Amino acid sequence: MQQSNAYVITFSVILTVVLGLLLSGTSEVLKPIQKKAEELDTKKQILGAVVQSTELRNMKNEDIEAFYESRIASKVVNINGEEVEQDKDGTPVTAETVDVGRNYKRAPEDRMYPVFIFHEEGREDDVIAYILPVYGNGLWDNIWGYIALQTDLSTIEGVTFAHAAETPGLGARITSSDVQGRFTGKTIYDEGGTLQSVEMQKGEGRDFSDDPHKVDGLSGATITAVGVNKMIRNYMSHYEGYLKRKKDEKGLALK
Amino acid sequence: MSTETAEKKEEVKKEAEALLSKRRKKIVTDPLVDDNPITIQVLGICSALAVTTQMQPTLVMALSVIFVMVMANLTISLLRNKIPTRVRIIVQLAVIASLVTLVNEVLKAFAFDMYKELSVFVGLIITNCIVMGRLEAFALGNKPYDSVLDGFGSALGYSWIILAVAFFRELWGSGSLFGVPIFEAVSGLFGEDFQLATNGIMVTPVGAFLILGLIIWVQRAKTGYVEH
Numbered sequence: 001m002q003q004s005n006a007y008v009i010t011f012s013v014i015l016t017v018v019l020g021l022l023l024s025g026t027s028e029v030l031k032p033i034q035k036k037a038e039e040l041d042t043k044k045q046i047l048g049a050v051v052q053s054t055e056l057r058n059m060k061n062e063d064i065e066a067f068y069e070s071r072i073a074s075k076v077v078n079i080n081g082e083e084v085e086q087d088k089d090g091t092p093v094t095a096e097t098v099d100v101g102r103n104y105k106r107a108p109e110d111r112m113y114p115v116f117i118f119h120e121e122g123r124e125d126d127v128i129a130y131i132l133p134v135y136g137n138g139l140w141d142n143i144w145g146y147i148a149l150q151t152d153l154s155t156i157e158g159v160t161f162a163h164a165a166e167t168p169g170l171g172a173r174i175t176s177s178d179v180q181g182r183f184t185g186k187t188i189y190d191e192g193g194t195l196q197s198v199e200m201q202k203g204e205g206r207d208f209s210d211d212p213h214k215v216d217g218l219s220g221a222t223i224t225a226v227g228v229n230k231m232i233r234n235y236m237s238h239y240e241g242y243l244k245r246k247k248d249e250k251g252l253a254l255k
Numbered sequence: 256m257s258t259e260t261a262e263k264k265e266e267v268k269k270e271a272e273a274l275l276s277k278r279r280k281k282i283v284t285d286p287l288v289d290d291n292p293i294t295i296q297v298l299g300i301c302s303a304l305a306v307t308t309q310m311q312p313t314l315v316m317a318l319s320v321i322f323v324m325v326m327a328n329l330t331i332s333l334l335r336n337k338i339p340t341r342v343r344i345i346v347q348l349a350v351i352a353s354l355v356t357l358v359n360e361v362l363k364a365f366a367f368d369m370y371k372e373l374s375v376f377v378g379l380i381i382t383n384c385i386v387m388g389r390l391e392a393f394a395l396g397n398k399p400y401d402s403v404l405d406g407f408g409s410a411l412g413y414s415w416i417i418l419a420v421a422f423f424r425e426l427w428g429s430g431s432l433f434g435v436p437i438f439e440a441v442s443g444l445f446g447e448d449f450q451l452a453t454n455g456i457m458v459t460p461v462g463a464f465l466i467l468g469l470i471i472w473v474q475r476a477k478t479g480y481v482e483h
Contacts, residue, residue, distance in 0.1 A: 003341065041367050169459045
């Protein structure tokens with residue numbers, strides 16, 4: 001009776017249209033709120049590189065916004081370390097709007113590199129740390145994070161990592177403060193000033209406190225750890241132009 | 256035709272039923288223990304293993320499943336005489352998938368941390384066998400109110416089990432509940448040298464298997480349920 005082909009097709013079409021409208025409607029209504037939530041999350045990740053995670057967790061959303069506002073200055077640089085104010089089409093760029101993941105798909109020379117400067121409250125020249133975003137591949141999907149460098153532009157003040165789909169309990173441990181804490185105090189340059197980066201080693205549980213470039217690894221998640229190593233090495237070399245410039249500025253100031 | 260008239264008669268009879276009659280209470284309470292979707296029917300195991308490391312995400316997951324199951328059962332039950340039997344599975348899937356997407360979008364807007372933590376598992380409610388099983392077995396043949404009760408009961412049966420698993424996993428694995436450090440506080444009561452150790456295995460899915468196995472064991476020892 002009701003089961004003619006025409007009925008089945010009409011029913012399916014109506015159902016599809018109704019559900020489609022419902023979903024696109026909600027998506028449209030919720031989009032601005034989602035965007036805000038996403039921005040706040042990015043700010044939390046940036047601050048995570050310089051603020052203790054327990055401290056950050058106790059802060060309310062408005063507090064985080066205010067803290068970010070008063071303590072973080074930002075700029076965008078290119079591969080040579082020159083400050084960029086517009087993208088290729090001439091639209092102005094800010095560090096907060098640069099999508100590091102989308103830039104990752106371009107050649108390193110064409111990317112835009114945001115720099116977040118953590119400074120004393122209200123005094124932008126009183127820098128505490130430079131926070132640099134990094135992006136790369138884990139085992140299953142992308143991983144990314146922020147590396148905070150102290151004012152010597154070599155010592156790691158702190159790191160945060162995040163991931164899209166690493167294995168819980170194995171690769172996903174890069175988000176734990178225990179693993180991230182292992183990077184603190186390591187240096188990316190050796191004494192001669194050449195880039196050494198920092199590398200997680202195979203295996204876990206060894207003490208690398210006397211080696212400034214080696215970090216205890218992730219047992220059972222070697223591929224994720226290698227991904228983290230590559231990601232840090234790549235981006236530190238991409239930022240080298242900027243870091244060199246900063247160093248030169250400092251050298252002049254000292255003389 | 257004869258079956259249709261018989262059905263109609265039955266429906267007329269049900270009209271007089273109390274809002275929470277004995278039969279309806281049974282619809283809700285049955286899946287809690289005697290016909291629990293996880294421990295008896297052994298459905299929805301994958302999410303029970305994956306999301307239960309901490310109480311908070313588990314609670315969000317439980318609420319999401321309750322919402323999806325109640326709404327899906329209601330929708331399918333309302334449409335049950337209109338849905339062409341030949342495409343009913345697709346229709347069920349479309350309804351479930353839409354509801355799950357809705358939950359996911361709302362989480363993304365209002366609980367971004369939870370959205371990140373649960374990530375794929377909210378999406379996987381679509382493939383949670385409990386949801387589709389109830390649509391196919393119950394909502395397609397029953398009136399809306401009964402179907403809502405059935406969905407609520409089954410989702411509750413699922414929820415209390417995953418919450419119980421999460422309770423023990425977070426307590427023993429991380430020494431806390433809802434992120435509040437319990438072990439630290441307890442250790443503090445006994446002085447400096449006393450330290451409660453956490454058990455790393457509870458953080459891994461293996462811990463969920465152990466806890467779930469123990470719950471099933473205790474339950475079956477009590478109810479005397481035997482698989483045939």
